[in-house]
Amino acid sequence: MSVEVRVPTLGESVTEATVATWFKKPGETVAVDEMLCELETDKVTVEVPSPAAGTLGEIVAAEGDTVGVDALLATIAEEGNAGPEETKPRAHAELAEDTPAVTGRATDTAQTLDVMVPTLGESVTEATVATWFKKVGDTVAADEMLCELETDKVSVEVPAPAAGTLSAIVANEGDTVAAGGKLAELSTGDSVAAAPATAPAAAEPPKPAGGKDVENAPSATKLMAEKGLDPAQVTGTGKDGRIMKEDVLNALSRPAAQPAPAAAQAPRAPVPADDAAREERVKMTKLRQTIARRLKESQNTAAMLTTYNEVDMTEVMALRNEYKDLFEKKHGVRLGFMSFFTKACCHALKEVPEVNAEIDGTDVVYKNYVHMGIAAGTPQGLVVPVIRDADSMSFAEIEKAVAEKGRRARDGKLSMAEMQGGTFTISNGGVYGSLMSSPILNPPQSGILGMHKIQDRPMAINGKVEIRPMMYLALSYDHRIVDGKGAVTFLVRVKEALEDPRRLLMDL
Incomplete structure (x- = not known):
């Protein structure tokens, strides 16, 4: 018999989380209450224990995926019931076909996939495109982060549904997009899929955290970007050296002075006398907008x-x-x-x-x-x-x-x-x-x-x-x-x- 592993209750006002780390792989034996994975919200880290003893079967929500409360994370084949079909994970292409966040249309030489806004949570209907990590024409690997969205509660990273080339960006940074809206187009195919493996080293995306070929926790990536912190300055304690949010907080709290962000170190053009030229305008994050609104609501109520x-x-x-x-x-x-x-x-x-x-x-x-x-x-x-x-x-x-x-x-x-x-x-x-x-x-x-x-x-x-x-x-x-x-x-x-x-x- 197969037992479902689902997202636990995250809190009264939290409707979704990001899968940060899987501690087990499909096919591995797990004990009751043994930690299977770790979820991250904008406030806390939540560990998900195994509800039963058995063998970890299919992992439905991979690292970096955004999941809602009670969403299916994985399945466990209870002891004595594990079978090859239960423990064999689905291929990535099959996942891409099943997910509603991706649609595709075939051409003679390749297939174009639409990259869509993922589910943002039960009470969240729109988000703001915060950052694009890739440009049109860049080659991307499957599950590589394309962009980051911000809602009034959490930040959501959108991964590439398949290996290919980013052919068009529909929603630019600063645009407000609805749940299920179109973000970009991705061209895939045999020749395109092979490109990342044969491309010269200079074209490869930079590896995170000290050259380790692992994805850092999304919340850690966001916090490092906000604080202007170089990943090389942070010691990752997660699996395979993965940088977690806690690692960033520890690095920020160290008394030793951190080097200034690269942008601040770069030579700057002479500043005009006009005050406007010496000002910096930064759009408030969705989270900061929500904090401001709720504080004002407290005063108004x-x-x-x-x-x-x-x-x-x-x-x-x-x-x-x-x-x-x-x-x-x-x-x-x-x-x-x-x-x-x-x-x-x-x-x-x-x-x-x-x-x-x-x-x-x-x-x-x-x-x-x-x-x-x-x-x-x-x-x-x-x-x-x-x-x-x-x-x-x-x-x-x-x-x-x-x-x-x-x-x-x-x-x-x-x-x-x-x-x-x-x-x-x-x-x-x-x-x-x-x-x-x-x-x-x-x-x-x-x-x-x-x-x-x-x-x-x-x-x-x-x-x-x-x-x-x-x-x-x-x-x-x-x-x-x-x-x-x-x-x-x-x-x-x-x-x-x-x-x-x-x-x-x-x-x-």
Whole structure:
């Protein structure tokens, strides 16, 4: 009996992924839950385990293919049922005939294939042609990348359906194309198909990553292009030296200075005095357009307001300094400030539950639990992993969760499930030196606390001026369900708990 391997659920707002790496080949024996392949989305990397023990049969979605949720990836012949037909992969020509993204018309000497826009996802109907990797007249190998499309969610690379010559480009860079639309024409045939093997070395496409003849992960290729990073500067950890997105992030995070992009090193013509000649206009990516739109939608939907206060961090810092060594020795994790702030917020949310609620139509949904979102900066941008049931966790459990989530965020290993379901968020702009700012709500949440830089300031204490370590706090809230009294009360309770941490022990 044959068992189907399908794309797992990728997350609430993610409808497709790219097949990054196959760890097994057709005909190889696999065990239950053994990793078969790795998928990449614009946010996370997803590993697909084997649903049964047996022999890997046909691989339907090859590396570089874009697949939707629940799409068929491969088949597995269960133990004792493997047959030659089940384990034999289809020829590439057969795949090309089956796929709806390619149509063809025969001529006397060759066949012309239409290169079409692949399926973009259930809710995505159009894309923008971002980059053509080939020019008209270039010879291409089967599955070699022709162009890259951008949607509001992901980047999609379009491979050549067969070996041949790119005879026409129908959709140019910057054009918007619909799903199933025509991108280009590819001429194939016996003489054309043999061309890549007999062409001189100079005509061969450059090999990726240090001369290794492997395709890098699509997300890695895109990120290197965005950051102007030479693949030779990145050490690939994937199969056969394949560069993964994580490898690019690691290269970008290294303190050693990277050489400037080739374009920046090239000699430039004298710059005219006119300002326009000194400007550079770059079209926003679909993803950046979506981020901009959603942030604006958050402002337009919620009646967002911010209230401020300041907290004297003297007692928290003293308590931390007194117990940090003993804490780390016993629990194996450093005692930071996030556990204090998380505890203080959980304490305040019990008194002001509307800050931990959300609006659903005409209903207000109150959460009798706290799933705390902790905003974390990563090389690819800001992410918000969620610590579930933070209100029932100890200081040590919170610190361990924060450290583990932060590490996974920096390594690009967070799953979509780990970034969903938050009921309240804490954002620490102080690590970047921010003295005061107004955080933006993370819908459908109704509250977000902004932490800032701890700075010594003169304060009036019992009629005397003393230098104290002070931090400004900002609470942005949805005024539709949180009144000013509730917002101010929440922030005052956080301030009181931090200025006298014993209140947390006494539940005061």
